[in-house]
Amino acid sequence: MSSPDEDFWGEADADGMRVRWLSDPARSSLRGRRLRRHMPATAADSGAWPDGWRTIARIWLKDARTEHTIRRDTLLRRAGAEHTNDALRLIRHLVEIGQLGVEERRAAHGWTAVGWHFVDPTGLRRTLGMEEPGASHRAWQALRAQPLDDDDLRDAAANLDEQPPRTAIARFGLLQALQRWRQAGRARSVATRRDFAYFARGDTKAISHAEWAWLDALIDVAADGIGAHQAILLMAGRMSLLGADGRIDCAALSGIVGIAADSLATLRAIENPPERWLVVENRSAFDHLARRLPRGSAALWLPGYPPLWWREVVGRLLVQAPAEAWIACDPDPDGILIAIQAGTVWREHGLAWQAWQMAPEQLAGLPHHRPLSARDKALAEQLLTTELPPALRALLDWIRDHNQKGEQEALFLPSPHVPTGPGT
Incomplete structure (x- = not known):
């Protein structure tokens, strides 16, 4: 059974082309007009086309509409003079598979093509991975x-x-x-x-x-x-970092050492490695700790939520100097999540970590507290649905019960100390 569209088209000629008249075919006139195309259309295999054809087709199909006549000169101009031969071959191919119809007018010497129209531009755009106009x-x-x-x-x-x-x-x-x-x-x-x-x-x-x-x-x-600039890892300790082209003796510098993150890509070994990594989020607290660093420990500044560069660099340190971490962050919902994310770096290397200076009684003993914001409360509720270490769960419960949070800097004044167990 023919489709309604096919009912307007005549029988196929010797070339397989069918005609749809736009004028009265019974009248012999130089004003005669008709459409010709192969029917039914065959799906285009654009993946097998030469690159030049696909480029030209994308230009033509960018705003092509069904059965909207486009002049031959327009098609060739859009393709570009240097691509005329490819354009003519593509026109012939599209006509042969029924994806391009031709509008003809009667001239003194016979029928002549005046324009072409795309039969299924949407389907062609789909095969070429193009989006629809607009x-x-x-x-x-x-x-x-x-x-x-x-x-x-x-x-x-x-x-x-x-x-x-x-x-x-x-x-x-x-x-x-x-x-x-x-x-x-x-x-x-x-x-x-x-x-x-x-x-x-x-x-x-x-x-x-x-x-x-x-x-x-x-x-x-x-x-x-x-x-916008190079990330700097801040650390303190008595170890020496050995790279491909030299060494950095942290102990000789006595205090905080800043190292460009990328420079640690060539880290080969760490001499006198620490027994413990002390990881501190608050910058002032880190500065206090670095000046009075306990023997056998090294300190790392944690710049808030651990960014990718920090995780990568610390991972390189742990390969050369594997040791547990004690992680100290501000006693608030963000600090709890930051500690967990930082601890993940140690866990991924098969190393232990624990919260430090984040016990409920330490938060309670701070001289100043601040009420929780709406965001703090939402994050606290989110943390309740996760599996937390017992020390951090206890801290979260205190924060929610008292609707208060604090900052860790006061916990490192007047002098830091190394605890005897987790959560202290």
Whole structure:
């Protein structure tokens, strides 16, 4: 049974072409017009086409509509003069498989082609992996309606209204990622652009220079803990780090040592390794600890939520100097989650870790407390659903029961001490 469309078409000629008249076929006139095409159409195997054909087809199909006539000169001009031969071969191929119909007019010397039309441009676009005309604009409008919490993010989004839809979609995604970054408390960390790119798109190099320039012009990303410069690992101890081209004697420097994260990629060994790694989040607390470091221990500054660079560098240290960790973070919901994430680095290397200076009685004994924010409360409820070490579960219960949190700096004054057991 023929389709309704086929009912308008005549029988196939010797070349397999069928005719649909646009004028009265009974009248012999130089104004005669007709459409010719192979029917039924055969699906295009664009994967087998030469690269040049696929390039030309994408240009033609970008805004092609069903049975909308396109002049021959227009098709060739869009393909480019240097691709004329490929364009003519592609036209012939598309006609042969019924994906391109030809409009003809009667001339003094017979019928002549005046234009072509795509029979199924949607299907061709699908085989070429193209989106439909206007799809990006519609997707951008839908995305633009999604809310952003902060004024600077909303202002940056307004700037995108003047951008091409695909650019706007990609950059709005960065604003959404920055919003998630803030909601997750990552502004409390010291991260690199590679860290944010990994957070936003799952690839440390996925944000282009142009996108960073756009973000820098509109957003103070440094205020969100995202640095443009080389990450520096702060540490203290009596060990010596041996690399491919030299050594760093931390003991000789007596105090805090800052080492570019990338320089530790060539770490080969650690002499006089520590028996214990003391990991401290609060920078002032770390400074106090580094000046009075207990014998047999080394200290690492934890820059808030452990960024990718920190996890990688500390992992290299643990390969050469495996030892347990005592981790001290601010006694608040974020601090609990930060400690867990930092402890994961030790667990992944088969090493033990424990919370340090994070006992409920230590929080209770602080001279100053602050009430929990709405975000603190939400994070505390989220932590309740996870498996926590007993010491951190006890701290979380105290925080929720008293609706209070604190900062760890006071716990390291006037002098730090090494506890005799976990949770103290």
